[in-house]
Amino acid sequence: MVKKRLIACLDVAGGRVVKGVRFERLRDVGDPVELAERYSEVGVDELVFLDITASVEGREPLPALVERAAERLTIPFTVGGGIAGLEDARTLLQAGADKVAVNRAAFDDPALLTTLAAEFGSQAVVCAIDSRAGRVVTHGGRVPRESSAVDWAAAAVERGAGELLVTSIDTDGTRAGYDLELTGAIATTVAVPVIASGGAGESRHIADAFAAGAEAALVASIVHERPERVPELKAELRQAGWNLRS
């Protein structure tokens, strides 16, 4: 069977990896591609580059960074953040991204997912869904939308999304565990892989997300602080009976 995945997320602003709390007090922690290579070396299965300036300031995504990443990385990576439509997605995929993650633009115009799937195949189309208390939110969690996260997840897959990146704003940054209710409700509703996101603090949390039906778990701060944590996490998960790439 396909293995469960540990995915590291790198927040990028102005071409650099930044850390901060909810878009505030951002501080530069390094070059995205160098950090990504480091994660690849310690055994991360996949990467997500999230351009966090894009949807806040209306910046362009960063094709030059994607080109550099594509040339140097030997594991797959997704690029997201501020993708407004077909041409943005095309630019990033042609620059070498394996997948694009579309968030607000897909919610505003779900037909975009169909267009992207027809052009690039569903396997390149990730729909990113942010949720607060089970409802869809956009604009980095600031704007509540008229849909339950589960309903939107089902509709997004129907439209052509090949994978869902499900972030709970409620648990994001807490390190108290993923939102298992949300992850489970979506994973049992759709037949595409679900990536749980928001709240990982220890390997038990990741195991819980897998048990809830997630195919992959997104991690950020727990590995940013100490990349050596990655092989430990994977060993702990394997010991708990989960099948991950060695």
Add this chain to the structure above:
Amino acid sequence: MRVVLADYGAGNLRSVCSALARAGAEPVIAVDPEEVRSAPLAVVAGVGHAGAAAVGLGPLADALRGRAAAGRPVLGICVGMQLFFERSEEGGAGLGLLRGPVRRLRARTVPHMGWNTLDTLQPSTLLAGVDGADVYFAHSYAAEPEDEITTAVADHDGSIVAAVESGPLAGVQFHPERSGAAGARVLENALRWSRSA
């Protein structure tokens, strides 16, 4: 050695190009059928939609058929491998170089997305040293060859064809350019295979 990547507008050639360069090749991206016809090794790569890819191939289709007829090696990656076959449920006719359809996966979770273990069925130059290795898959459709050309499978709610080899044609359903050290080994093997093919 010179390797030509057939550019049919499907993206992701940059990653394959870089991976081939790391494997010791001199990769060139080409839209010109003559370049595709004459290179020591041609690669048809790309994620993408098989229907869009088949349309995009255009005049390169004849160049690839000509290579195959002349016994000159072609490596297909993912959708590139699917294009070797006769038809795809995702969209229309393929090159018809290999017999059989490309069908939608019948697994609980589709796409088949992530790292999975290669189970090699017969020894081959292409897959030397990677039996049991994990490689990266990202696809919703897979080839179902009619002939005994499958050299490796992976399990995802049933057996999925992961690699085929038939005369001058070699295809992998996974992405060697995104499969770490095992993927690099497959590309190095592919260069060795093409020199002896």
